[in-house]
Amino acid sequence: MTLAELPLLQQLLLVLAALVLFTSFVLLEQARLVSAIHAFAWQGALIAAITVIVATGGGAKHLYFSALLTFMLKVLLIPWMLHRQVQRLDLERHTQALRRPALVIMAAVALVVFSYWLALPMVAQELTFTRNIVAVSLAIVLIGLLMMVFRPQAVLQVLGFMSMENGLFLAAVSTTQGMPLLVELGVAFDVLVAMVLFGVFFLQIRDSIESLDVDRLNRLTETVENER
Amino acid sequence: MDYLLTFLPWLLAAVQALLYLALAPLLAGWLRRIKARLQNRRGPSLWQPYRDLYKLFGKEARVATTASPLFRAAPYIVFVATWLAAATVPLIAVDLPTAMVADIIVLAGLLALARFFLALAGMDIGTAFGGMGASREMLVSALAEPAMLMAVFTLAMTAHSTNLASMIDAQLAAGLVLRPSFLFALGALVLVAIAETGRIPVDNPATHLELTMIHEAMILEYSGRHLALMEWAAQIKLVLYGALIANVFFPWGIAQSTAPTALATGALVILLKLLALAVALAISETVLAKMRFFRAPALLNLALLLALLGLLGHVILEVGS
Numbered sequence: 099m100t101l102a103e104l105p106l107l108q109q110l111l112l113v114l115a116a117l118v119l120f121t122s123f124v125l126l127e128q129a130r131l132v133s134a135i136h137a138f139a140w141q142g143a144l145i146a147a148i149t150v151i152v153a154t155g156g157g158a159k160h161l162y163f164s165a166l167l168t169f170m171l172k173v174l175l176i177p178w179m180l181h182r183q184v185q186r187l188d189l190e191r192h193t194q195a196l197r198r199p200a201l202v203i204m205a206a207v208a209l210v211v212f213s214y215w216l217a218l219p220m221v222a223q224e225l226t227f228t229r230n231i232v233a234v235s236l237a238i239v240l241i242g243l244l245m246m247v248f249r250p251q252a253v254l255q256v257l258g259f260m261s262m263e264n265g266l267f268l269a270a271v272s273t274t275q276g277m278p279l280l281v282e283l284g285v286a287f288d289v290l291v292a293m294v295l296f297g298v299f300f301l302q303i304r305d306s307i308e309s310l311d312v313d314r315l316n317r318l319t320e321t322v323e324n325e326r
Numbered sequence: 327m328d329y330l331l332t333f334l335p336w337l338l339a340a341v342q343a344l345l346y347l348a349l350a351p352l353l354a355g356w357l358r359r360i361k362a363r364l365q366n367r368r369g370p371s372l373w374q375p376y377r378d379l380y381k382l383f384g385k386e387a388r389v390a391t392t393a394s395p396l397f398r399a400a401p402y403i404v405f406v407a408t409w410l411a412a413a414t415v416p417l418i419a420v421d422l423p424t425a426m427v428a429d430i431i432v433l434a435g436l437l438a439l440a441r442f443f444l445a446l447a448g449m450d451i452g453t454a455f456g457g458m459g460a461s462r463e464m465l466v467s468a469l470a471e472p473a474m475l476m477a478v479f480t481l482a483m484t485a486h487s488t489n490l491a492s493m494i495d496a497q498l499a500a501g502l503v504l505r506p507s508f509l510f511a512l513g514a515l516v517l518v519a520i521a522e523t524g525r526i527p528v529d530n531p532a533t534h535l536e537l538t539m540i541h542e543a544m545i546l547e548y549s550g551r552h553l554a555l556m557e558w559a560a561q562i563k564l565v566l567y568g569a570l571i572a573n574v575f576f577p578w579g580i581a582q583s584t585a586p587t588a589l590a591t592g593a594l595v596i597l598l599k600l601l602a603l604a605v606a607l608a609i610s611e612t613v614l615a616k617m618r619f620f621r622a623p624a625l626l627n628l629a630l631l632l633a634l635l636g637l638l639g640h641v642i643l644e645v646g647s
Contacts, residue, residue, distance in 0.1 A: 101644045102503045109504035116506030116639045123631060200627060207634055214642050233642045 111151050111272075115231045118144045118268060119210070122241045125261055126206055129195040131253055135180050138257050142172025145264055149271050158275040164282050168267065171286055176260065176293055183297050184253060187304060194251055202248050206241050213237040231272035238265030252303055252310040256296045263289055334584060339422040343413035345593075346569075350561035351375035353568065353604055360608035375561065379554050387550030390451050400447035401548065401555040404440045408559040411436035412566040416491055416573055418592035419581035420498075425491035430478045433490070433570075434471065437522070440559065441467055448544030455536060459543025462619065466528060466540065469626035470521045476633035477514040480507050481574060483640050490570075494577045506643055510636030512575050517629035519567035521622065523560070526611040528622050531560075538616060565600065572599040 101109065121141040128134040146169040153161035184190055196202050213236035220232055242265060245258030263285070270277045277285075300310060307314050355372040362369025389398060414428040414436075441463065448460035482488045484505065485496040521528045529540040536543070545556045573580055579595030581588040617625065 101505060102500045106502075106504065112643045113504050113506045113509060116510070116635070116643060119639075120510070120632075120635060123635070199624075203627070203631060207631075207638070210635075210638050210642075214638070230643050 105155075107151055107155055111148060111155075112230070114144050114148050114151070115234045115268070115272070118148070118264075119234050119237060122238045122261060122265075123203065123206060125257060126241055126245050126248075127196060127199055127203060129193045131184055131189055131192045131194075131251070132181070134254060134257055135177050135184070138180075138260060139173050139177040141261060141264055142168060142177075145268055145271075146173065148268065149276070152271050152275065156275050160279045161271070161276050163279065164271075164276055167282065167286050171290065172260070172264065175290070179293055179297065180253065180256070183300055187300060187310065189253070189310070192251075194249075194254075196248065202244070206244055209240040209244060210237040213240055232269055235265045235269035235272065238262070238268065241265075250311045250313040252296075252300055252312050255312065256293075259292075260289070335421075335423050338419060338584060338589070339413070339424045342417050342419065342422065342424075343409070345417060346409065346412040346562055346565055347558075349597075349600070350558060350565045351379060353565050353600055354561045356601060357564075357604045357608055360605055361611060364608060364612040379558060382549075382554035382557070383551050385550040387548075387552050389552075390547055392452055393547075394450055396443075397447055397450040397547075398552070400443045400450075401552040401559075403443045404447075405555040405559045405562075407436050407440035407443070408562050408566070411440070412562050412569075414490065415566055415569050416494060416580065417569050418589060418596055419584065420491050420494050420577075421582065422491075425489065428490040430482070430488050430490055430493075431475075434475060434478070437563070438467075438471070440563075444544055444556075447548075451547045453547065455539075455543045455546050459540050459546075462540045463544060466521050466622060466626070469623055470518045470629070473514050473626060473629035473633050474518040474522075476630065476637060477511040477518065480511040480633060480636040480640055483637070484508070484644070490574065494573055494580065495582075497574070497577050498580075498582070505640075507636040507640035508575060510632045510639060512571070514629045514633035514636065515571055517625060517632070519571060520607075521626055521629070523564045523567055525607060527614050527617050527625060530616050538619070568600045568603045569596065572596065572603060 101112070118141055121137050121144065124137045125134055125141065128137055146165045149161055149165035149168060153159070153165060184192075210233075214233040217230075217233035217236055239262045242258045242260075242262035245261070246255045249255055249258060267285075276282065303310055303312065303315070352372065352375070355370070355375045358374070359369045359372060411433050414424060414433055416422065416425070416428065445460040445463055448456040448463070450456070478488070481493055484507065485493040487493060487496070520526075524531055524541040530538055531541065533539055534542055534546075541560065545553065548556055573596070576599065579591060579599075581592030
């Protein structure tokens with residue numbers, strides 16, 4: 099089965115999946131905090147669109163609901179909360195470029211290849227074309243992890259974490275018509291609670307080390323006192 | 327009659343190559359006019375680039391005393407190489423006899439040849455501007471070329487050929503197929519085209535400010551017919567990239583036979599496509615500011631990343647089990 103034989107809706111699904119992967123790269127490389135939050139919101143919007151398309155094609159009615167949930171949570175609520183937090187912490191103009199952008203991007207590309215290799219036997223088992231998205235969603239999870247490793251800024255780490263969750267959700271939607279509604283609700287609620295907790299943590303970290311650069315947590319308090 | 331049938335496609339190929347020459351100043355004039363309109367100016371007439379070329383061809387070519395023969399030869403080499411490269415890109419019809427050489431790697435090679443001589447000519451006189459422009463041009467092209475080739479390989483993997491004509495044929499035969507790899511390759515190729523033709527985020531074609539110019543710095547010492555050839559070559563290069571993007575990604579409307587109606591439609595459609603692309607370019611040039619030169623590698627890295635994602639997207643998403 100080749101791409102040209104698929105219905106147009108499925109082709110659109112693949113295009114959107116590729117775009118989600120691209121937003122992951124944008125998120126990884128973005129220097130400005132506010133733009134990174136916007137990129138995250140776009141990723142959420144694309145995933146909501148994918149969910150709607152899977153719902154119209156597959157006939158699983160509860161997917162409409164989870165698309166709505168994703169849209170409300172990942173496109174509107176969480177970016178808005180992050181935005182407000184960034185405003186409150188006075189970080190709106192904060193920029194922090196990656197230290198070795200080319201190397202990190204190459205590492206991310208290597209992760210994409212790796213996840214393709216991992217997903218290969220899974221794809222070979224099935225004939226459904228959308229199973230190919232498994233590799234993409236795995237790559238999104240791994241790139242989120244990479245982002246948490248390479249970004250010392252706390253807000254960006256949270257974004258990396260949230261995009262990992264996006265990757266898992268994409269995998270669930272594209273392979274098994276989504277998780278049961280109860281599980282999905284639970285996960286959404288967890289993410290929301292995590293977001294609130296992260297907000298509290300931002301303030302705490304900020305109060306104790308006067309910065310959101312979590313690398314500085316490794317140092318002893320005394321050295322920080324001396325630096326002042 | 328047989329004689330005519332073998333002769334006609336060659337005639338068409340020659341007409342197509344001449345069309346590139348004739349269209350190039352028109353596109354430049356149209357682009358300038360749209361930009362002027364967007365900036366609330368009236369702008370020069372559409373035919374101004376033709377008048378400029380005519381004027382320059384009439385003028386005496388002054389050459390610096392330190393110039394070597396290479397300096398005199400470079401405009402001809404640059405012009406012919408660019409024109410030859412343009413002649414390989416199908417403009418109004420696909421299945422012409424030139425399709426045999428219409429390989430995209432040949433195209434990249436011819437453009438590289440033109441660029442090489444352009445940079446040599448820039449350094450030949452020994453002025454600071456020429457050398458600076460040449461070094462900048464080489465930096466930009468060294469970063470743009472891998473991105474371009476990668477984007478092209480993405481397309482080639484779908485068409486199973488690096489031949490432009492068979493790529494277009496494959497695209498036409500498949501009909502409307504949404505391919506993630508094409509989307510990324512299009513993005514990469516647009517960025518490369520902007521960098522290679524010296525348009526705004528990378529280079530400003532309208533400035534002679536020493537800190538920013540790249541292409542203008544290299545041809546600063548030229549005058550008369552030499553300058554005319556260099557400018558014409560730059561205009562042809564713009565049409566070449568426009569035709570490449572328009573015909574490879576959106577080939578619908580191009581003539582697939584040598585019937586007069588098909589050819590007329592092909593000519594009309596490509597003209598409209600090029601004019602539309604020029605409008606898009608003018609809008610992006612009006613909206614965007616020229617970036618610092620040392621930010622240009624970031625833009626070209628993005629092009630490379632897009633091309634790479636296109637390649638991976640093709641392998642992961644499009645090659646079915």
